[in-house]
Amino acid sequence: MLGTTSPVPAEVTLELPPPAGPHRLGTTVLHLVDRDRTDPWHGGARELMVTVFYPADDVRGYPLAPQLTPAAAEAFKGFDPVYLHPELPDEAVDWAATATHSHTGAPAQPVRRPVLLYSPGGVDPRAIGTGLAEELASNGNVVVTIDHPGETSEVEFPGGRVRMIDMPGDPRTDPALFRTMLGTRIADTRFVLDQLGELAAGRNPDAESRELPDNLGRALDLRRVGSYGHSAGGATAAEVMHEDRRIAAAVNMEGYLEYLPEEPGELLPIAREGTDRPLLLLGTDGFRDERIERSWSAMLAHQRGCTRWQQLDDATHWVLTDYGTTAPQLQDAGLMRAEDRAKLVGTIDPAESVPAIRDHVVGFFATHLSR
Structure with a gap:
């Protein structure tokens, strides 16, 4: 008798x-x-890979x-979470099947719009910030999400070449490595902004000179640039604003504003x-530790400028990424x-967290990058 197998x-x-x-x-x-x-x-x-989200004409x-x-x-599915995310399942998820709400290569609206540069957390690929990037773009911004190769779980380059993490250690415990990482991220972000200048001037900065969506360069208003x-x-978003006057406003979602403690504080x-x-x-109650208190309070103590601190409750660190909805x-x-969901993103319902995060970030840039 033939045996049967379970589907x-x-x-x-x-x-x-x-x-x-x-x-x-x-x-694109x-x-x-x-x-x-x-x-x-x-x-x-x-070399870098970036994704551009923009209001489409058609x-x-x-x-x-x-x-x-x-x-x-x-590569993401097979990534060994040496640094982060042991809460994620290692099977039974089709990570390639998640669709965005953005259409590949669609022509851009030929309207000058604010430009927002996004830097993801350590290990996380730029794709894990897609939800907020799309929300910002749907509200009339051009959003450029940046991978930082070498410290990202995986980065795919043209031709199917995939680069995995190849940092020589853990920047969370190595002060010199952390300084190199942060300096590299800042230089990456400023270089991307330089290349957007080339794009706005009518040139194609893509290394392979691949065809660009119609009107993409015309959609960039580089007089109104933000980082988050x-x-x-x-x-990175905060410090690059400090170093580059082209950045007019920034959102720091739960990044420490201090170096690793070679000297405390x-x-x-x-x-x-x-x-x-x-x-x-923008932070959460679940990640509000001594380093956040110290470095963010120091930021608030300065009298010039306009720094605000907003907090989500019943939440923790990765609720500020797409894990807030996928977990x-x-x-x-x-x-x-x-308990793993709570450790990754907190117990907050996405029906509450998603609009709250969107309102904070979209509203902030709408206020400070208006003409």
Whole structure:
């Protein structure tokens, strides 16, 4: 008698919340190479991958982009969480199946719009900030999300080449490594802004000179530039504003504004010196530790500028990323324990956290990057 086999259960497909703004969205990917700078982790010219989200003129016939490409999703699924995210399941999730709400290659609206640069947290790929990026773009911004190769779980380059983490240690415990990482992130962000200048001038900065969406350069108003980021990316967003006058406003989502304690309490320059431009500090009650208290309080103590501190309760660190919506889905599917969901994002319901985060960030940039 022939034996029978149990059917293989279908993998779970996660969903991102739809953007609430009035604009339909386009997206494209750029490969940028800084030949004047050496990659600190493996030598050679520093190369970056960025994703651009923008209000689209017409989306008919342009497919929705995936959150992660198949090659990136396969690498992400197989990534050993040496640093972060042991709460995530190692099977039963189709990471490549999550669709964005942005249409690949759609023509941009030929309207000059504020430009926002996003830096993700350590290890996290830029794709884990897709939900907020789409919300900002749907409300009339051009959003550029940046990977920092070498410290990101995976980065896929043209031709299917995937680069995994290759930092020589853990920047959370190595002060010298942390300084190199932060300095590299700041230089990455400023280089991306330089390349956007090339794009706005009618040139194609993509290393392979791939075709760009129509009107993309015309959509960039580089007189109105903001930066935002999560964790190490939040520190990057704040510090790059301190170093580069082109950045008019910044949002730091739970990034420490101090170096690792070679000497306890050594603040980043922006926290030591203050800023004359708007800075939003957006955090959670679950991640509000001594380093946040010390470095953010130092920022607030400066009298010049406009720094605000906002907090989400019943939440913790990664609620400020796409995990804020996907972790509850994983729990509902039986792939994440309640305690692991709480450890990753807190117990807050996405129906509360998503609009709260969007209101804080979208409203901040709308206020400070208006004409």
